[in-house]
Amino acid sequence: MNQKELKELIELVIEKGIAEFELERGDVKVRIKRAVNSAAQAPEIPTVIVQTAGPAAQETGAAPAPAAPQPPSPPSKQTAASADDRLHTVRSPIVGTFYESPSPGSPPFVKPGDVVELGQVLCIVEAMKLMNEIESDVAGEIVKRLVNNGQPIEYGQELFVIRPAK
Amino acid sequence: MPDLLMPDVLAPLLKGTIFTEHIHHYHKIGSTNTTAMEAAAAGAVEGTVFIAEQQSAGRGRGANTWHSEQSTGIYCSVILRPALPPSAVLVLTLATGLAVHAAVQQIDLHLTPDLKWPNDGLLHGKKFCGILTEMNAEATRVRYIVVGIGINVNHTTFPEELRPIATSLRLMTGAEWSRVELCAALLKSLDREYQSLLKQPDAHGSILRRFQERSSSVRGKDVYIEEHPELDGLTAGLDERGFLQIRTARGLETVLSGTVRFR
Numbered sequence: 516m517n518q519k520e521l522k523e524l525i526e527l528v529i530e531k532g533i534a535e536f537e538l539e540r541g542d543v544k545v546r547i548k549r550a551v552n553s554a555a556q557a558p559e560i561p562t563v564i565v566q567t568a569g570p571a572a573q574e575t576g577a578a579p580a581p582a583a584p585q586p587p588s589p590p591s592k593q594t595a596a597s598a599d600d601r602l603h604t605v606r607s608p609i610v611g612t613f614y615e616s617p618s619p620g621s622p623p624f625v626k627p628g629d630v631v632e633l634g635q636v637l638c639i640v641e642a643m644k645l646m647n648e649i650e651s652d653v654a655g656e657i658v659k660r661l662v663n664n665g666q667p668i669e670y671g672q673e674l675f676v677i678r679p680a681k
Numbered sequence: 682m683p684d685l686l687m688p689d690v691l692a693p694l695l696k697g698t699i700f701t702e703h704i705h706h707y708h709k710i711g712s713t714n715t716t717a718m719e720a721a722a723a724g725a726v727e728g729t730v731f732i733a734e735q736q737s738a739g740r741g742r743g744a745n746t747w748h749s750e751q752s753t754g755i756y757c758s759v760i761l762r763p764a765l766p767p768s769a770v771l772v773l774t775l776a777t778g779l780a781v782h783a784a785v786q787q788i789d790l791h792l793t794p795d796l797k798w799p800n801d802g803l804l805h806g807k808k809f810c811g812i813l814t815e816m817n818a819e820a821t822r823v824r825y826i827v828v829g830i831g832i833n834v835n836h837t838t839f840p841e842e843l844r845p846i847a848t849s850l851r852l853m854t855g856a857e858w859s860r861v862e863l864c865a866a867l868l869k870s871l872d873r874e875y876q877s878l879l880k881q882p883d884a885h886g887s888i889l890r891r892f893q894e895r896s897s898s899v900r901g902k903d904v905y906i907e908e909h910p911e912l913d914g915l916t917a918g919l920d921e922r923g924f925l926q927i928r929t930a931r932g933l934e935t936v937l938s939g940t941v942r943f944r
Contacts, residue, residue: 608767608820610922612938641938643774643799643923645814645826647767652819665908667937670768671820 603653605675607668611642615664623664629657630680637675640668655679684860685752686732694865698872699728700759707731709751711738713758714829718815720760721825727762730868739831740813748843753836755864758829759871763879767818770826772885772923774800774814775892776874777828781810782895783873784866789854796896798925798941802832807848809833830867834858889919899925903944906936916941 607613615623615638624636631637633654640647659676662668688704695701703726710716710733717731733756736749749756763770778796785794785802794810795803802810813829833849835857850858877884893899898916904927905913914929925936 606820608818609771610768610924610937642771643938644812645771645774645816647816647818650817 601678602658603655603677603679604673605637605649605651605677607640607649607670607672607674609640609642609645609647610670611640611645611647611668613662613664613666613668613674614639614641615660625657625660625675627657627659631655631657631677640674649674651675651677653677653679685734686755686757686860686864690861691730691732691865691868694861695868695872698869699875700730700868700872701728702726703729705729705731707733709733709735709737710756712736712740712829713756714740714813714815714827717758717760717827717829718817721827722817725760727760727825729760731758732756732864736831740829748833748839748847749831750836752860753849754834755830755832755860755867757831757864757867758827759868761826761828761875763823763826763875765823765879766821767816767823768922769885770816770823770878772888773826773828773875773878774812775923776878776888777812777814777830777871778802778810779888779891779895780867780870780874781812781830781832783870784863785850787866787870788858788863789850792850792854794895795898796892798892798896798899798919799923799938804848804850804853807846809848809850809853828871830871832863832867834860834863889921889923892923893919898941898943904941905944906939907942908939909936912936912939 617624617639624638625631631651631654633651635651636648637651637657638649640649655677657675658678661673661675668674686706688706691704692701705716707713707716710731713731713733713736715738717725717729720729720731735751736756739749739756761773775796775798778800781802782794782796785792792804795806797803797808800812800814801808802812810830810832812831814826815829816826817824833847835851836847836849837851838844839847839849850863874888878888881887898904900916900918902916903914904916906927912927912929912934914927914934917926917928917933920926920935925941927934927936
């Protein structure tokens, strides 16, 4: 099991609201247990335990260690998923490279703390020289940026967390 | 004889395409892509065309500007509104390269442009065409796309710093080209590629196959990616989405974007 598969697994577990999950495949045993805090605004923090025996150890040794909320790097879907329904997440509609500003050296479209309008451009995701303007689909305040400038991102990856205006 | 890209001259040549009705012509403009994106945001219809005799802020790669002279090149952007998900239109940049290739060959069969992934047209290793595609999309639906094409047509010289890397159709053939004829051929082939992408189930595969046939560098060339120098090795074709694959020391890796540099 590689890091990507593990990440997808964690995302699935979060998405489906599964509290505890165990998988055994060959020499690899994965156990994901989510500490769901009922207090408002507490993010869901899954605990991931990867046990390996034999040759698979090297590969899975690089498993991401989800942690409490942290600065934008590294992108971690787990920390982004919020138990707080009031927070909104903007995702990428395409695979590509994330750009925070319209051209190299120019200021970013938005930064945490900014108040954005519905339809305001938040960033550009580029693939094969196709520049995709990602707009905000809510009006509100940017709480967090979840990816770094120049970083490759996957389809559906979370980019920004926004607290919608009341 | 003047060879201005006037709407009343172009429109009759574009019959049967989506590009006949709304052609906007500028003697000088900042960037046709920027203007087209603004117009699209304001509701301009599919098939709207923006053509300039000269761009003062034509955008090239990154922060580079695109060298532009009065009435010597083609600087053209079109608005498309495909009823497709964003992931399905990624190949439009590649399809536009094919349209440029077809337009050039329609006028001079002996000239064989080489497409460099993802968006350059080369002749004898020098760039004569650039493509910049911009999109505004929701998660599952494209609102609008602007495809911008810059072609060096009748340039007889370039600034010193561009001479080693840039060329024009005129420099390559020794003859002056009709920009009107080339522009019409280009928009007709672009319309053909676009209609096929909308309607033909196998269009995606056909674009990838034809691009690879017309690109000498997508397979077996020793390259690295300028923005990601660790992506370094022999090119190994395009994947099913149109991304370039490189066989690096770590294995087969996929390039989402960036500039391919030859070793």
